[in-house]
Amino acid sequence: MVDTGEDRAIMLDAEHDPALRREEFLIPPAIGGAFPLTAYLAGNSLGLQPRATRAELMADLDAWEQYAVHGHLEADRPWLPYHEEMRDPAARLVGALPREVVIMNSLTVNLHLLLATFYRPTAVRHRIVIEDRAFSSDSYAVRSHAALRGHDPDTAVLRLRPRPGEDVLRTEDVIETLHKHAHSIATVMIGGVNYLTGEVMDMPTITAAGHEIGATVGWDLAHAAGNIPLHLHDWDVDFAAWCTYKYLNSGPGAVGGAFVHERHLGDPRLHRLEGWWSTNPTTRFEMRPESEPQASADAWSLSNPPIFAMGPVRTSLAIFDSVGMPALRERSLRLTGYLRELLETVAERSSITLVTPADDDRHAAQISVRIVEDADAVTERLSDNWGVVVDERRPDIIRIAPAPLYCTFHDCWRAADALSWELTGEGI
Ligand SMILES: Cc1ncc(COP(=O)(O)O)c(C=O)c1O
Known part of the structure; x- marks a missing residue:
């Protein structure tokens, strides 16, 4: 009782x-x-x-008032390397090496940037696997990538469905589907914790199964980051992205995070969308026409970060670090x-x-x-x-x-x- x-x-x-x-x-x-x-x-x-967020935000506003353009280098927390400070706590949160993570953009944007690199379809190997009950934005993201590369999204996107009468996916069924369509799957991109059912996916097992069939494997960690322990590096995940406004308490629309496994960092064969924040920071202001990508997840970042949106993430990561x-x-x-x-x-x-x-x-x-x-x-x-x-x-x-x-x-x-x-x- x-x-x-x-x-x-x-x-x-x-x-x-x-x-x-x-x-x-x-x-x-x-x-x-x-x-x-x-x-x-x-x-x-x-x-x-x-409670600490307001003061953090005010401090950044004060720095803008006091230093204006000089704040990039001279603010108490200079804006130029602002995101660097978040690298270690963000890495601890998702089980990564510091250079494998970057705080930037929002979740769907990051998924797109990562898919641009890790979804490399060929005529035969062109499918993307997601769960049928994926969050709508993920579904739109993978469908649009398939279409962008000249594939029909209706056939290129393979949706994992639970058994009839069941609500959640079984790991063995996911693996069976991967093996059944092994030759045609380019990328697997699933929610680590499903937004609707709350089910936790067996990330290490599914990642290994995806690699076994020659696919790249990425995870949407919107509902996993700050919720369950993650070991992205050890699980050999290729890429991942998450938002920080849910369990990470960084405020509506807050800046997200991205992970790229070490073995992809500095790989000259990988193509990505680039901007001036992708390039080596020591030569960034030489304004060269070609970028010199950093051997870190920062190579996937494009723009200078929105400082007033970064402070709340910093505050939140400090809480997670202390607990x-x-x-x-x-x-x-x-x-x-x-x-x-x-x-x-x-x-x-x-x-x-x-x-x-x-x-x-x-x-x-x-x-x-x-x-x-x-x-x-x-x-x-x-x-x-x-x-x-x-x-x-x-x-x-x-x-x-x-x-x-x-x-x-x-x-x-x-x-x-x-x-x-x-x-x-x-x-x-
Ligand atoms: C699983 C999942 N993916 C994607 C999104 C979209 O996030 P964003 O608006 O930050 O791109 C959400 C938002 O709640 C989500 O829960």
Whole structure:
């Protein structure tokens, strides 16, 4: 018998957990319900603002005021090498060597820049594999690359579908598909954690299988970065990209990140789209007509970075660095384990089913729930009536994500209790 009482949540929160940094974040006031603050379980969509972010932004604005053009070199945090400072913490976050990562652009832009290099179709080997339930932007990105290189996107893009009646992909089915179409697959590009189902893909196994058939393998880590430990270098991933506005709490539309494996760095056979930030910084201002690409992921960057958008990423990376992904993941598993127990109790007496796999290897912070009622309306009522913020994805999924840095067991309890009230007319 599961203890669904509020007291248990309060007791669990009373245990000290160094991975909980709630006091470092600004929790929005609740729109409705009995509690003053929101139970914010939508960090999978947009993370909360760290308290330190405002001061970081103001410091960069002050530097602009004080130094104007001289700020490139003379600001306390000079703008010219600003992104360099983020290299080490970003590398630690995704399990990379510092020169394999760069903070730049936004996610879809980075996917395009990386596909421009790593999708090298030939007449026969021209297919790109993605999951059928890929985020729309990824789907558009790979379809447009196929079309750009003269292939029909309808046949060039191979979409991985779960078995009939199942919600998530099985690793063995992914591998079977790769082997079945081995000769025609040029690139595999999948979400490391699926945005809809919350399933975690077996990245090392699928990467190895992709390489075995001669394909390049890249990962969209929008829902994985800052959520689960990653080892991109050791997994031998070719390329990856992520955003920083979800679990990484760097603000709406914040600057993203990209990874290119060491073995591709400085490879003169690789073509890429270039700009003045791709070239060797020591000769950049000689304004030569030809670039001299850096032997780092920076070779894929194009423009001078948007400094006011970089400060929030710096602030966020410092928090992740001080907590560390192993401790964060441990807390995350405890939170989702608890939330799952409560949601299973709600499922026993309502219409919901849990879509996200229960196995710890196959889920991260998000639990996706299928609902027969109008998901949009229920999500709205959860906020209006209970101060519980989750999000929905059409047509029938509600995503509930206790981000471990700032969410509590009590937040999980509030979410399950509110859902129960809305669907059954009684609490848990
Ligand atoms: C999995 C995934 N891919 C791509 C995107 C698009 O990101 P951006 O708007 O930063 O390009 C998102 C946005 O939420 C996403 O979740």
